[in-house]
Amino acid sequence: MVSCLQVALRIRPLSDTELEEGATVIAHKVGDQMVVLMDPGEDPEDTLRTHRSREKTFIFDTVFDQHASQEDVYRATTQHLVEGVVSGYNATVFAYGPSGAGKTYTMLGMDAEPGIYLQTLADLFRAIEEIRDSADCSVSMSYLEIYNEVIRDLLNPSSGFLDLREDSRGSIQIAGIMEVSTSNAQEIMQLLTKGNRQRTQEPTATNKTSSRSHAVLQVTVRQRSRGPDLVEEVRVGKLFMVDLAGSERASQTQNRGKRMKEGAHINRSLLALGNCINALSEKGGSRAQYVNFRDSKLTRLLKDALGGNSRTVMIAHISPASTYFEESRTTLLYAYRAKNIKTRVKRNLLNVSYRIAQYTDVISDLRREIEHLKSKIEKQEGEKRGKPSVCEAQKRREREREREREAETQAEGEAGSMQGIRAQLIGAFKEQLEMRRSLVELENTNIELHVDTSRHLLTIADWEREKTHQHAHRERTSERDEEPAEADADGDEGESVEPHEVALAREEVNMLLAEQRKTAALKAGLEQRLANAKKKASQLEKLLPTQVISEDQREVLRLLCRAHELEVENTELQANNLCRRNLMCQKDFVIQRYHQHRLLCEQLIQDQWQLIQGEAAPSQPQRDEALLMVGDSPSPQWPGGGGDSSQPSALPCPRAPVPGYENLSRCTGKRGVAKHSVQGVLVSVRDPGTRTHMACMAQTIRGAVRVTERPHMETPPSRKSSFISLDYLPSNVHKKEDTIFSTSRAVTHACFPGSAGGGIAVPESLARRRCLYSRELGAGSLNRLLLLHAVMSSSLRVSPVDCGTARGPSGIPHPALSQAPEPAALGGQASGRASRRFGEALKVC
Numbered sequence: 001m002v003s004c005l006q007v008a009l010r011i012r013p014l015s016d017t018e019l020e021e022g023a024t025v026i027a028h029k030v031g032d033q034m035v036v037l038m039d040p041g042e043d044p045e046d047t048l049r050t051h052r053s054r055e056k057t058f059i060f061d062t063v064f065d066q067h068a069s070q071e072d073v074y075r076a077t078t079q080h081l082v083e084g085v086v087s088g089y090n091a092t093v094f095a096y097g098p099s100g101a102g103k104t105y106t107m108l109g110m111d112a113e114p115g116i117y118l119q120t121l122a123d124l125f126r127a128i129e130e131i132r133d134s135a136d137c138s139v140s141m142s143y144l145e146i147y148n149e150v151i152r153d154l155l156n157p158s159s160g161f162l163d164l165r166e167d168s169r170g171s172i173q174i175a176g177i178m179e180v181s182t183s184n185a186q187e188i189m190q191l192l193t194k195g196n197r198q199r200t201q202e203p204t205a206t207n208k209t210s211s212r213s214h215a216v217l218q219v220t221v222r223q224r225s226r227g228p229d230l231v232e233e234v235r236v237g238k239l240f241m242v243d244l245a246g247s248e249r250a251s252q253t254q255n256r257g258k259r260m261k262e263g264a265h266i267n268r269s270l271l272a273l274g275n276c277i278n279a280l281s282e283k284g285g286s287r288a289q290y291v292n293f294r295d296s297k298l299t300r301l302l303k304d305a306l307g308g309n310s311r312t313v314m315i316a317h318i319s320p321a322s323t324y325f326e327e328s329r330t331t332l333l334y335a336y337r338a339k340n341i342k343t344r345v346k347r348n349l350l351n352v353s354y355r356i357a358q359y360t361d362v363i364s365d366l367r368r369e370i371e372h373l374k375s376k377i378e379k380q381e382g383e384k385r386g387k388p389s390v391c392e393a394q395k396r397r398e399r400e401r402e403r404e405r406e407a408e409t410q411a412e413g414e415a416g417s418m419q420g421i422r423a424q425l426i427g428a429f430k431e432q433l434e435m436r437r438s439l440v441e442l443e444n445t446n447i448e449l450h451v452d453t454s455r456h457l458l459t460i461a462d463w464e465r466e467k468t469h470q471h472a473h474r475e476r477t478s479e480r481d482e483e484p485a486e487a488d489a490d491g492d493e494g495e496s497v498e499p500h501e502v503a504l505a506r507e508e509v510n511m512l513l514a515e516q517r518k519t520a521a522l523k524a525g526l527e528q529r530l531a532n533a534k535k536k537a538s539q540l541e542k543l544l545p546t547q548v549i550s551e552d553q554r555e556v557l558r559l560l561c562r563a564h565e566l567e568v569e570n571t572e573l574q575a576n577n578l579c580r581r582n583l584m585c586q587k588d589f590v591i592q593r594y595h596q597h598r599l600l601c602e603q604l605i606q607d608q609w610q611l612i613q614g615e616a617a618p619s620q621p622q623r624d625e626a627l628l629m630v631g632d633s634p635s636p637q638w639p640g641g642g643g644d645s646s647q648p649s650a651l652p653c654p655r656a657p658v659p660g661y662e663n664l665s666r667c668t669g670k671r672g673v674a675k676h677s678v679q680g681v682l683v684s685v686r687d688p689g690t691r692t693h694m695a696c697m698a699q700t701i702r703g704a705v706r707v708t709e710r711p712h713m714e715t716p717p718s719r720k721s722s723f724i725s726l727d728y729l730p731s732n733v734h735k736k737e738d739t740i741f742s743t744s745r746a747v748t749h750a751c752f753p754g755s756a757g758g759g760i761a762v763p764e765s766l767a768r769r770r771c772l773y774s775r776e777l778g779a780g781s782l783n784r785l786l787l788l789h790a791v792m793s794s795s796l797r798v799s800p801v802d803c804g805t806a807r808g809p810s811g812i813p814h815p816a817l818s819q820a821p822e823p824a825a826l827g828g829q830a831s832g833r834a835s836r837r838f839g840e841a842l843k844v845c
């Protein structure tokens with residue numbers, strides 16, 4: 001079931017201090033859901049309020065003002081969660097706001113006015129009482145604080161710092177926390193008040209008893225149904241109630257020293273919480289974001305509450321005072337953002353009969369194993385003895401009894417050492433188990449570090465793409481406006497400044513890489529220790545058979561070993577499971593990254609086109625259209641074309657349709673006629689099926705191609721001598737390679753006319769590759785694209801050489817190419833820029 005995060009706002013009454021300071025009320029509740037925050041800096045004379053620029057209106061699910069009682073707040077925000085928790089759903093309520101805004105008051109309250117904690121628990125016990133006949137329920141609770149990124153048990157402060165762990169089902173557990181089972185709300189209130197006294201509280205500039213930590217009260221309800229059949233259902237509902245530390249920014253307080261450090265930690269966790277809220281609120285939008293819960297203990301603990309399986313309520317708190325304007329504004333924005341979060345809630349149901357069946361399987365496996373071992377031992381002993389006679393049997397029994405007596409006396413002496421070995425063995429297994437767990441944690445961290453790195457690389461890739469886009473746009477604009485290109489070419493004038501977040505992302509990537517190296521080193525060390533521990537355990541195991549004195553003890557030890565082995569296997573399975581889940585998450589990222597790269601590459605290809613052509617590249621349909629139009633008349637749309645006779649052109653075209661040339665336009669539409677009739681090139685296209693011929697003009701590349709005599713060619717007799725016909729060979733004709741070569745080179749050359757007096761000589765091989773790869777673009781073949789970029793960039797770089805040494809089919813230097821201006825003069829700067837960009841793109845990739 002998809003559920004939205006419910007966001008309520010509570011405005012507390014003005015405090016005495018605020019009144020003394022002469023603060024005015026600037027936060028007003030309007031109706032049940034709206035709050036208006038006035039700007040205290042506004043001109044009081046401006047009665048018409050024409051400058052209301054900073055007055056803000058926010059809508060929430062519920063808004064409470066100073067008149068709302070504790071019960072009102074509880075009823076509207078939390079009461080509806082109780083039933084769900086009893087039925088096995090998770091729920092979370094958290095109080096958010098700056099220091100002194102009333103969070104603890106709402107959550108814990110006073111003896112006379114108990115807050116949400118107590119009211120919720122009282123309702124929970126009531127609900128459980130109602131279903132007592134049909135189900136067995138138990139309630140347990142724990143209360144902890146997160147202070148400076150360290151977890152402490154508030155009900156058992158002597159337990160030291162606690163660790164967060166993820167269980168096999170992916171839910172977060174706090175190792176070693178004290179769980180109190182009780183069904184008495186009053187008792188709970190006493191525990192909480194006592195626990196709250198253990199909470200780190202200090203006076204700050206804004207609150208005399210400011211809580212400097214995040215306090216989390218976790219209540220777990222386990223319900224076992226008593227159905228008519230033997231299949232038992234266990235529902236486990238968890239309720240988190242969180243009183244967050246003050247959300248004010250360190251810069252907004254006058255806190256220094258220790259308070260500053262605390263502030264940094266609080267800010268870190270609240271920032272992480274804010275990041276999660278941002279990412280989650282954008283989820284399902286146009287771009288699904290990665291949500292990093294690992295940034296702080298708080299977000300790890302609230303992972304389910306925010307992003308997963310929980311109904312969640314956020315109660316934002318503000319002061320109505322004018323002196324709190326900035327804090328209130330940021331709190332309202334934060335809370336407003338959280339409204340978009342959606343969570344998927346599912347019931348936590350365990351089918352006990354299934355679990356029992358699983359355990360039974362394991363137990364019978366173990367029993368089978370024991371039987372097998374026993375029979376093996378008996379068999380071996382039987383074989384050793386052979387078949388004894390009655391007398392021998394008598395003697396043997398006596399010997400055995402004697403041996404047993406000896407063994408017993410020996411046993412007493414050896415019992416100590418035996419116990420020692422056993423203890424060592426158990427210790428070795430435990431050690432192994434711990435190490436395996438740590439390895440799993442490390443692997444988990446490692447994968448998440450990779451995911452984080454991917455996230456930052458995405459930010460960088462985004463920016464690179466944006467930059468490429470901006471470059472292309474600038475070049476187009478400058479070429480259109482015929483501005484001198486120096487500014488762009490030699491410097492990075494106009495180069496977009498890298499945004500702060502991209503610089504941060506680069507820093508983060510470096511940090512994360514260092515962290516990855518550190519984790520890898522730790523892992524290697526741990527693996528080494530694990531190998532040593534395994535060796536030690538196997539040596540101890542070898543010692544055992546010589547030391548054991550009775551079969552029973554041997555069995556017990558074997559069983560113990562087997563149980564530990566099974567536990568180890570179980571841990572390995574959990575680890576694999578965890579890795580698989582993390583990999584799935586990472587794969588999502590990789591896909592996103594490839595998508596980004598593909599966009600970047602496409603952008604680069606387009607950019608290359610524009611650089612090569614010297615103008616905005618027409619899209620494929622436009623290009624085809626342009627090619628077809630060539631047959632009609634020289635098109636002014638085609639760059640370098642003869643629209644304006646005063647413009648020097650590498651490939652001059654007829655200014656007006658040549659008599660007889662009009663026919664070509666009709667030909668172009670016919671079946672089997674190729675679209676290579678580019679402007680300025682006289683191409684004769686012979687379609688083997690129709691024997692239709694088509695021609696267009698190519699004066700400047702005369703000599704570059706073979707002139708073929710076509711007596712039946714429909715070319716105007718008067719201009720015949722200046723026309724060259726090029727055979728276009730359909731794909732099924734493989735001979736006449738000379739003709740293909742010259743045709744394609746000429747066509748290629750003509751296809752890419754430069755903007756000033758000549759074309760960039762694009763090697764035909766490049767043109768062919770480009771066609772090949774652009775066909776594959778649709779398939780998103782990234783590797784090929786990268787290869788293409790490398791090819792294109794290197795081709796552009798070598799083009800001057802190519803140009804000078806380009807030879808026609810006869811080995812004679814290609815006149816058109818050798819006459820064409822040096823690409824360095826035409827497109828050198830452009831290709832230089834292109835190469836730079838390829839460099840950048842490849843760096844990113």
Ligand SMILES: Nc1ncnc2c1ncn2[C@@H]1O[C@H](COP(=O)(O)OP(=O)(O)OP(=O)(O)O)[C@@H](O)[C@H]1O
Pocket residue numbers: 011012013015066097098099100101102103104105106207209210211212244245246317
């Ligand atoms: N709705 C309210 N009605 C009456 N008094 C309130 C209300 N909200 C808060 N107060 C009072 O305001 C003061 C500060 O409240 P509280 O300690 O709950 O703030 P907080 O947000 O938890 O601060 P911090 O983050 O510093 O712990 C307390 O004296 C409290 O009694």
